[in-house]
Amino acid sequence: MTEFDIAPSIENTKTATLIHPTVTARQVDGLLVSVGTRSHRWIIDEPTHKGGTDLGPTPLESLLGALVGCETVVLKLVADAIGFDYSGIEIDCEGTADMRGARGVKGVRPYFSTVKMTIRLTTGEEPKRVELLRRNVEQRCPVMNLFESADVEMDIDWLTVPKSPA
Known part of the structure; x- marks a missing residue:
């Protein structure tokens, strides 16, 4: 493990835990x-x-919704696992797709070519801890990994918003 990895927090067995x-x-x-x-x-x-x-929503909008929903849920799980303190998260997401692919034009894929996400995290945590969180969220998010496996160019900006003093 590198300094940015955290151990699996649910199960660390040699047998798969399949869901359906x-x-x-x-x-x-x-x-x-x-x-x-x-x-x-x-x-x-x-x-x-x-x-x-x-x-x-359209099917493609639904896919983007699944992506930002998954990012939000995985972020919460990773934050809990590492004791990361945050009070809010907002994500804006935009995908780019060439609809010629959905119309059957050969050589044009019928799904996103790029996705841009801006994640605004309200926290007082140090940048090194934000990087630990980011790296582990992106590694563990099933929907993001599916997009990346489909060679969708992912442009993700993580921004921190200062946490208001109590």
């Missing part, structure tokens, strides 16, 4: 899709100018 999340989807009408898992339901749709009803 499942979702279901059904077309409601046109491009409106109802998605569900466990006791949760949400919708995915397209804007009206693309033939949808704009009642929910």
Whole structure:
């Protein structure tokens, strides 16, 4: 381990701990899709100018939502594991995709080429501790690693916002 790594905090066994999340989807009408898992339901749709009803996020917006949600959850877990003190996190995220890929143009991928994230963390922790947190969050976030494995260029800015004195 380097000075920036922390030991696995859940299980450190030689056997895999597999999970099997499942979702279901059904077309409601046109491009409106109802998605569900466990006791949760949400919708995915397209804007009206693309033939949808704009009642929910697009599939690509949903992917970005999964990314920032995962980053936030993993950050909390890593912060707890290392005793990192923070009072808030805000993430802005923008993806760039060439829609020609989704239209079938050969050689153009139908998913994001780049994703830019700005993470604003309210903390009084030292820069070295912020770097420890950042490195471990980015290493452990399943959704970020999926994006990186798909060769999506990830541009991530970690900014600290001073914690207000109590």
